[in-house]
Amino acid sequence: AAKARVPCVIFIDEIDSVGAKRSSSQMHPYANQTINQLLAEMDGFDKNEGIIILAATNRRDYLDSALLRPGRFDSEIHIAPPDVRGRKEIFELYLSKTIHDKTIDTEYLAKGTTGFTGADIENMVNQAALYAAQSNATLVDMKHLEWARDKVLMGPAKKFKIPDSETNNITAYHEAGHTIVRYFTKDADPLHKVTIVPRGQALGFTAHIPAKEVYGRTKSQLLAEMDVMMAGRVAEEQIFGIEKVTTGAASDFSQATKLATNMVKQFGMSDKVGTRTFQDDEQDGGVGFVRVNNISPAMQETIDLEIKQLMHVGLIRFIYHCKFN
Incomplete structure (x- = not known):
């Protein structure tokens, strides 16, 4: 299908599900056939054929070594969690989609969320917006964001299930x-x-x-x-x-x-x-x-x-x- 629509880009998400290491195990007889077919198809792509293959995985160590050699995937890009500058910009991006207090210190929030991914920050801003709405607040402020950070870090509080x-x-x-x-x-x-x-x-x-x-x-x-x-x-x-x-x-x-x-x-x-x-x-x-x-x-x-x-x-x-x- 891709060859009929050149030039094109093929993106394979969670490639470890089809490109895992081959094994002689008899428990999954079709797994090796899948990776072998994928390797054969990728070898068939010529440089001038106009097909670019991109793939993503969180389990690089699970991938078959033949899949990673030059000629199949020539470059690997490791996407690390954002640094403090990146987190600050992500906060600004998601806060721009809410009605928020203009005095919110995104630099302070970025420094206090070390290790957060972009998805964590999006979730934090969404939780802050929901908390502000539940509190009948007219905008999202630092109090709501700090509450949301604690919820992301520690999980939701169960105040109505206090033990003995x-x-x-x-x-x-x-x-x-x-x-x-x-x-x-x-x-x-x-x-x-x-x-x-x-x-x-x-x-x-x-x-x-x-x-x-x-x-x-x-x-x-x-x-x-x-x-x-x-x-x-x-x-x-x-x-x-x-x-x-x-x-x-x-x-x-x-x-x-x-x-x-x-x-x-x-x-x-x-x-x-x-x-x-x-x-x-x-x-x-x-x-x-x-x-x-x-x-x-x-x-x-x-x-x-x-x-x-x-x-x-x-x-x-x-x-x-x-x-x-």
Whole structure:
């Protein structure tokens, strides 16, 4: 169809759905046929044929290597989240579509939304406009935008589903643990807001916003963030005892485990494991159900112990904060 309409541009969104790595697995017999046909069609395009192919994906690591070679896709463009200047311009764009207070400081908003994407900012402005309408305000002002930022960061507040006093008490100490460590730890991101009003799926939330654009993280910064993650559970233990800890730290543990795993397996931040990296995806053994793991049992045990040690040290540092700050 494209060849009959030259010159033209073909855009394939989420190309990883049809261009994923080929496998000898018998579970998806048509997947390889799809990528093979796509590769054959792209090889058939001559330079003068007048067809330009563009594609987008959030999972570049899933794409077949043959798809990325020169002659098929010659250039790759990584679209990072906007920097402070970009966020300021995006705020101005979406605010221009609303009736808003002309004194709104978009520079301040841009600095306070580090890590937000264009879609996040659009959502934030839309939420602010809805909140202004619900408040019978004649225009959108900073108060509405800051409320919307908290909603995007922490989720919607559930003020009509307040838990009982015992649950609130436990949640308060849990969030206090996060707050104490984030406030007193030098390399942790600055504290933004703490609440025990249920938001989203959480009973409480301790929000933070990086002080500046983040292009890389030091080991001390990663350890500081891990200390913050572990602090909620330890606060519960210190106040209520080991038998009274709750399931509220499940998300914290999940994030801490992922961070510690990356530090050991990807970032080379373990003295015992060294700088060798380990991929999460195991190699295909060729039979579909069989997976080949190239990590020896001894090395796997070392990795597990190092991950456990990183998380355990985070618990010890929290107790230190409580005693000496």
